[in-house]
Amino acid sequence: MPPNHIATPVDLETFNLPQQVSGSAADLTMARSMIAAFRKEGIFQIQLNPSQAATLSLAFGVAKTFFRQPYSEKAKCVDDQSFAGYIGSGEELTDGVRDYPEIFTVIKDLPPTDSRVRRRWPCHGPCPWPNDAYAATMKEYMSLLSESGEKLLQLLTLGLGLRDLNSLTRLTKDGWHHMRVLRFPELDHTNGKGKPGRGIGSHTDYGLLVLSAQDEVGGLFVRRPIAGEEWKNWEKSVAGFKEGDEKWSYILPVPNVLTVMAGDMLQYLTSSLIRSTPHKVGLNSRARNVFAYFHEPNFSALLKPLPECASDSPDRQGVHYGTHFTNMCMRNYPERITAKRVLAENRMEILPSTVMETF
Numbered sequence: 001m002p003p004n005h006i007a008t009p010v011d012l013e014t015f016n017l018p019q020q021v022s023g024s025a026a027d028l029t030m031a032r033s034m035i036a037a038f039r040k041e042g043i044f045q046i047q048l049n050p051s052q053a054a055t056l057s058l059a060f061g062v063a064k065t066f067f068r069q070p071y072s073e074k075a076k077c078v079d080d081q082s083f084a085g086y087i088g089s090g091e092e093l094t095d096g097v098r099d100y101p102e103i104f105t106v107i108k109d110l111p112p113t114d115s116r117v118r119r120r121w122p123c124h125g126p127c128p129w130p131n132d133a134y135a136a137t138m139k140e141y142m143s144l145l146s147e148s149g150e151k152l153l154q155l156l157t158l159g160l161g162l163r164d165l166n167s168l169t170r171l172t173k174d175g176w177h178h179m180r181v182l183r184f185p186e187l188d189h190t191n192g193k194g195k196p197g198r199g200i201g202s203h204t205d206y207g208l209l210v211l212s213a214q215d216e217v218g219g220l221f222v223r224r225p226i227a228g229e230e231w232k233n234w235e236k237s238v239a240g241f242k243e244g245d246e247k248w249s250y251i252l253p254v255p256n257v258l259t260v261m262a263g264d265m266l267q268y269l270t271s272s273l274i275r276s277t278p279h280k281v282g283l284n285s286r287a288r289n290v291f292a293y294f295h296e297p298n299f300s301a302l303l304k305p306l307p308e309c310a311s312d313s314p315d316r317q318g319v320h321y322g323t324h325f326t327n328m329c330m331r332n333y334p335e336r337i338t339a340k341r342v343l344a345e346n347r348m349e350i351l352p353s354t355v356m357e358t359f
């Protein structure tokens with residue numbers, strides 16, 4: 001465990017996803033156990049098969065090779081429209097404090113000819129890949145994640161007893177899936193821009209599911225749902241939530257699994273039956289490499305709470321995922337060229353015209 005953190009180490013429940021989700025009794029049992037794990041621990045694991053594990057291993061190799069390059073090379077991978085690309089250590093903010101990982105963010109790679117890019121939708125543009133091999137490896141890894149994400153949504157649909165089995169997967173048609181390739185520096189080798197021992201401050205992530213693969217070093221802490229603790233990150237930022245207290249679970253690194261956490265939009269859709277999972281990262285005595293993949297709704301989707309997940313005060317207005325995502329990027333990267341261009345071109349004003357109620 002990272003030094004100077006107080007937390008309880010936990011072993012997570014691990015599931016083997018079926019080849020296909022058919023709605024069988026076994027699927028239903030697994031689905032209900034997943035929902036129970038979200039409600040108890042906020043997180044569970046899925047096992048990778050040998051071919052998926054090989055894809056992950058290749059991706060780790062390619063990620064490390066990129067991060068070994070000089071800063072001046074990495075810093076060229078920036079795009080002023082999409083927020084994708086390289087983020088240096090100390091560039092990202094969580095709760096106003098600088099985070100320590102260097103990151104390569106993969107976001108939907110859209111050519112200038114794409115109609116959304118031409119209409120200047122915020123966050124839409126090319127992904128500034130360092131090279132073709134990096135792009136191919138990350139795309140391959142993300143396609144396995146996307147397949148797992150869809151199966152997980154189908155299982156959640158079953159477990160929640162939703163009448164329409166496409167209730168969740170229809171939201172992810174051309175989903176805004178993205179991934180952060182992260183490298184956390186060693187505890188004693190930071191540039192001093194952040195807080196000692198803090199890798200990333202506590203936060204929740206924005207969409208439906210977060211599927212992460214970490215190496216053997218360890219650093220992830222998760223907050224299990226605790227009675228009386230409430231948050232709605234799409235209304236008021238939850239960044240920094242309870243960061244300094246002791247009620248955190250330390251996620252022991254396990255090879256060849258993906259950890260699965262819930263995102264803000266899953267909380268919103270289920271009227272907090274499943275809550276987005278607060279988590280934070282501590283720096284360890286060795287550098288740590290991680291992939292965090294986000295399985296998301298379509299950027300345009302206007303989400304409404306699922307009718308089966310009853311709430312005393314149903315929200316009829318809905319939440320526009322693309323607005324939530326853009327707000328988060330603007331808050332986390334206020335100094336990035338991309339955020340400056342959004343402001344200079346008043347791109348936030350375009351967001352209402354991107355809303356599609358049909359999702």
Ligand SMILES: O=C(O)CCC(=O)C(=O)O
Nearest residue numbers: 180212214220281290292
């Ligand atoms: O380092 C990790 O395990 C999680 C990273 C994370 O929370 C994020 O990238 O949003």
Ligand SMILES: [Fe+2]
Nearest residue numbers: 204205279292
């Ligand atoms: Fe996160």
